[in-house]
Amino acid sequence: MPIRPENKSRYPKNWHEISLQIRERAGQKCEECGVPNRQLGGRDESGNWWRAKPTGDNGMQLTWPTEGSEAWCESDGREPRRLRIVRIVLTVAHLDHKPENCDPENLRAWCQRCHNRYDAPMRRAGIKERARAQAAVGDLFDGREIEEAETD
Ligand SMILES: [Zn+2]
DSSP, X not given: OOOOGGGGGGSOTTHHHHHHHHHHHTTXXXXXXXXXXXXXXXXXXXXXXXXEOOOEXXXXXXXXXXXXXXXXXXXXXXXXEEEEOEEOOOEEEETTSOTTOOOXXXXXXXXXXXXXXXXXXHHHHHHHHHHHHHHHHHHHHHXXXXXHHHHO
């Protein structure tokens, strides 16, 4: 999850180091769905992970599909299929949503999808909260406009 600018100061100075340790603890795999960090692949409609297949061999090394493109993916024992390609990036989540609480028990190494799913209810609440704050500013502004209009 990208860190919101207003929350940046809530993270400890050594957050980078902490998050590396948590990803190491997880064996560089999502602690929820098990996908390996940095792997290229796609998700099917049920959310299952399929590894991208190399697109070829340029004589020096294998070539790989680019993120965002559709390419052939494989999963053990199944017919390859074409899926939209993403790269897994393990992120570190706070179970209590509090960046200050970096107790290892409060931290999980999760892929984008699992992190998003966990944060979604919280994020919806945050969006509502910011919208309410925005509306409150709007009310103040409207109030001032009305006052100014009445003093004319
Ligand atoms: Zn995951």
